[in-house]
Amino acid sequence: MPSILIADRDANERIGIGWLITSCAIPYDHVYTAATMAEVIQCLESHTPDVLCLELDMMERGQWEALKLLVDQYRPLVLVMTAEATFERAMQGIELNARDLWLKPQTPEKIRRVLTRFCMEKKESQSSLPVRGVEGGRLAEVSYRDLFLPLKKPGKSYPLMLAQLENPQRHPELLRFLSTYPFREQPILLPLNDAIAGIFSWEDGDALSQLEQVGKRLLRDWEASFDDSLSVVLYQSDDQEQLVNETYLEASQALHIRFFRGYRQVSVVRNRISWTMIDPFLTPAEQRAWIEMLQDGDKEKLKQWMYRHFFYKDEPYPEPGLLRIRLTSILAQVRRYMKANGLYHGNVEEAYHRVFETILYAPILYRIVQELLLFIYSLIDSVFTQKEESRADLIELAIRYIEGRYTDPALRLEDVARHVDRSPAYFSTLLSQKHGVSFRQLLNNLRMKEAQRLLLETSLSVQEIAMRTGFVNANYFSKIFKEKTGTTPRLLRNQKK
Structure with missing residues (x-):
């Protein structure tokens, strides 16, 4: 009533x-x-x-x-x-x-x-409501057979809705919500594996524009009561003779728009989606650019490259499958970087496989880009840490070598650099960065420390102490000793007495 x-x-x-x-x-x-x-x-x-x-x-x-x-x-x-x-x-x-x-x-x-x-x-x-179906121009009972098999020609294009949650496990909740939602006319609802299809019997000349307002309100009402993200596609073909099956297949293609726009969106589509075809593989120049960016560890440059090539704001969009292939082509360059730096074992290898699966199956493009960038950042940080640790290990090895040979008057920077398999200039730079001193300063510090011990603990002459600590000339030894300690060897010994 x-x-x-x-x-x-x-x-x-x-x-x-x-x-x-x-x-x-x-x-x-x-x-x-x-x-x-x-x-x-x-x-x-x-x-x-x-x-x-x-x-x-x-x-x-x-x-x-x-x-x-x-x-x-x-x-x-x-x-x-x-x-x-x-x-x-x-x-x-x-x-x-x-x-x-x-x-x-x-x-x-x-x-x-x-x-x-x-x-x-x-x-x-x-x-006298029209019978839901496609007989005599009216929507008769539409079933799964009509969606999946090319059976019926409706004689008129009816709008179709596909509603999809980010978590498909909650589609039963969405079905209950749609079944009781106050549509102007209740659509036929057909739950599918990855979405819920709704077929409307609206025969208005521009039903899709009116349905868009319904879709926006439906999205708002869903989000007011539920926390899972919803994506809604509203599709209507201009082809009056299009099969229900064809309408469904083209609407299913429109579901992939969420790959670029994300969830919490209402997408209104008329007719078949036209994807842009792209070459999914990196060119030789792009491969070289990636190798250079990875080797330089330039995170900002990597991020800007990814944003420039993968963030699309306007239609027509590239075909999503080709973009996934392009992302795996980038991951191949990352793999080369991993192997070059010995990063292909344990947790790093597991993380690599997770990112690979994300590229293949994640439904939203910007999330894939973010996950890939975070993985690359972690690799760059690991390589930097390895280099720092390697540098620290190299300096410690060199210092131990100097400590064992500082009494040799002939010990030179070139000898120590050769021991750690580095050039003298590079080793000198690392030593300065690590300890803030030059090779000569470090060597003299070790010699002066031993000289003070001998002066205070033994009765050896200054000449003998100079020779034992790597100085050939006692006068030069006394000069360096005073520069380092502020006093002469004899005064230090007399102060003790």
């Missing part, structure tokens, strides 16, 4: 119209009332009344668009009431497709007659 919503700021008006419906036995199944526009919107969304009796004067400026959207979505029969006989109010009624305009006060007989006529019209329209 039809239902009616009476929306008026005046409680007496609401009560009076409700009493008139009851006393005259006008067969409305439910009579809802609203005193504010917020209550009107809530009732339209919650109960989808068949008839809306609305006082225009209760609307505020910012509520007009929301009301028009709801009226377009749920299509109640609208009659409007106003105390202002102005052109503006008449235009508002026209924009709402109002069937009647009441100027207050209105006679009970007029109210009874109009509400009765609306009730009868709604009952007749409900009893």
Whole structure:
């Protein structure tokens, strides 16, 4: 049975119209009332009344668009009431497709007659709804056979919706949500392996643009109650002779738009998706560029390269499968970098395989790019750490060599550099970076430390101590000793005595 919503700021008006419906036995199944526009919107969304009796004067400026959207979505029969006989109010009624305009006060007989006529019209329209299917131009019962087999020609293009959650395990929740959602006309819902298909019987000339508004509201209502990300594709072909199966296959292609746009999106598509064909493999120049960027460890340059080549804002988009191949071509260069630096064992190898699987199967492009970049950053950090540790190990090896030979007057920088298999200049730079001293300073520090011990603990002469600590000339030894300690060898020994 039809239902009616009476929306008026005046409680007496609401009560009076409700009493008139009851006393005259006008067969409305439910009579809802609203005193504010917020209550009107809530009732339209919650109960989808068949008839809306609305006082225009209760609307505020910012509520007009929301009301028009709801009226377009749920299509109640609208009659409007106003105390202002102005052109503006008449235009508002026209924009709402109002069937009647009441100027207050209105006679009970007029109210009874109009509400009765609306009730009868709604009952007749409900009893003569088109059969869901594609026979005789109307939507007959559509089944899975129609989706997967080229069986039926509908004679008219009907919009199709594909709703997909990021977590397919929760599709039963989505199905329950769609089954009870207040669509203008409930679609045929067919749960699939990776989405839920909804086939609508709207025969409006531009049903898809109206359905887009429904899709946006559906997405908003889902997110208000559930935390899983939803993607909605709305598809309608301009080809009136297209098979239901063909419509479904082309809409399924449109699902891949989420690869570029992500979830929490409503994508409206007309006709077949046209992907751009690209060469999925890196050119020789691009391979060299990647090798150089990896060797330089330039994270910012790597990031900008990836953003420039893989972040697409506008259609037509590249074919997603080709982009995945291109990403694996990049990963091949990363693999070469790993092997060149000995990074292909243990946790690093496991991380590499995880990134490879992400490239093959992850549904969103920007997430793949971020995971690949984070993996590359970790490799660069590992190589840097290895080099630092290698440098530290090399310096420690050199210092141990010097400590064992500092008493040799002939010990030179070239001897130590040769021992650690580095050039003298490179070794000198590493030593300076690590300890902040030159080779000669380090050597003299070791010799002076031993000289002080011998002066304080033995009775050896200054000449003998100089020879034992690598100095051929005792005077040169005394000069260096004073520079390092601020005193002469003899004064240091006398101070002890």
